[in-house]
Amino acid sequence: MIAKPNDWVFSDPRLKEMKQEYEAYTEEDFKVWKILFERQIVNLPDAATKAYLEGIKEINFSSDRIADFEEVNQKLANTTGWAIQVVPGLIDDDLFFGLMFNKRFPSSTWLRKMEQLDYLEEPDMFHDAFAHMPMLTNQPYVDFLQQLSGIALKHIDNKMAIELISRIYWFTIEFGLIREEGELKIYGAGILSSAGETKFSLSEEPAHYQYDVRKILNTPYWKNKFQDKYFIIESYEQLFASLPEIESALEEMLEELTNKEQKIN
Ligand SMILES: [Fe+2]
Numbered sequence: 001m002i003a004k005p006n007d008w009v010f011s012d013p014r015l016k017e018m019k020q021e022y023e024a025y026t027e028e029d030f031k032v033w034k035i036l037f038e039r040q041i042v043n044l045p046d047a048a049t050k051a052y053l054e055g056i057k058e059i060n061f062s063s064d065r066i067a068d069f070e071e072v073n074q075k076l077a078n079t080t081g082w083a084i085q086v087v088p089g090l091i092d093d094d095l096f097f098g099l100m101f102n103k104r105f106p107s108s109t110w111l112r113k114m115e116q117l118d119y120l121e122e123p124d125m126f127h128d129a130f131a132h133m134p135m136l137t138n139q140p141y142v143d144f145l146q147q148l149s150g151i152a153l154k155h156i157d158n159k160m161a162i163e164l165i166s167r168i169y170w171f172t173i174e175f176g177l178i179r180e181e182g183e184l185k186i187y188g189a190g191i192l193s194s195a196g197e198t199k200f201s202l203s204e205e206p207a208h209y210q211y212d213v214r215k216i217l218n219t220p221y222w223k224n225k226f227q228d229k230y231f232i233i234e235s236y237e238q239l240f241a242s243l244p245e246i247e248s249a250l251e252e253m254l255e256e257l258t259n260k261e262q263k264i265n
Contacts, residue, residue: 055138061129082103127189164250168217175227177230
C-alpha cells in the first residue's frame with residue numbers, strides 16, 4: 001500500500017464543499033435549539049466537567065442563537081487550532097478519522113424537528129455543536145482525539161480494528177466520565193446532549209469503572225439505549241498518556257484474533 005499524505009482527506013471527492021447556511025435556519029429551528037439548550041444547560045453546572053463549562057463560555061453559545069460555525073472556528077483557531085468541517089451526516093470511517101487527524105471535527109448542520117426532541121436516529125447539529133464543540137477547546141483532549149484517529153487510520157482497512165477503536169471513542173469521547181475534586185463529572189458528548197442520560201450516568205444505577213484500555217477494548221457498546229457501564233478518567237492528560245497502551249493492546253488483540261482464525265481454518 002502506498003502511504004497517503006496526511007492531508008489526503010481535503011481532496012477526497014466524498015468531501016463536497018459544504019457550508020453551514022445560517023440564513024436557511026427556520027423559526028422552528030431556532031425554537032428547537034432554544035428548547036434543547038435551555039432544557040439541558042440547567043443540568044450542567046453540577047454535572048459537566050470544568051473543561052466543558054469553560055469551553056461553552058469560551059465559544060459563546062447561547063439559547064437564542066443557533067451555533068454559528070464561522071464564529072466557532074474563530075474561537076477554536078485561537079485556542080487549540082481545530083476547526084469544524086461540515087459533513088452531510090454519518091460519514092465513512094476513513095473520512096471521519098482522516099478529518100480528525102487533520103484537526104477538523106465533522107459536524108452536520110441540520111437540526112431535529114420539534115416532534116423529534118427526544119429521539120434521533122443519527123446525531124444532529126445540536127448534539128455535534130452543543131455537546132462536542134465546547135470540548136474542542138481543551139488541548140489534551142483534542143490531542144488525544146487526533147492521535148486516536150491516527151491509530152485508526154493505520155488500521156483503516158481492518159474492520160475488527162476499527163470496531164475496537166470505536167469502543168475507545170465511544171467510552172471516552174461520547175460516554176466518558178471524569179473525576180474532578182472527588183466528584184464524578186461528564187465529558188462524553190453523548191451524555192452531555194441528553195438530559196436523561198446526564199442524570200442516569202451519574203446515578204448509582206449503572207456500573208462505574210476506572211478507565212482501563214484493555215477492559216474498554218473488550219466491551220461492546222449499544223447505540224439506542226443508555227449505557228449500563230461508564231469508564232472514569234482522572235484527567236485528560238491520562239487519556240493522552242494511554243495512547244501507546246491503546247496501540248499495543250490493539251495490536252495484541254488483533255494478533256490473537258488472526259491466530260484463532262488460522263487455527264480454525
Ligand atoms: Fe457525537
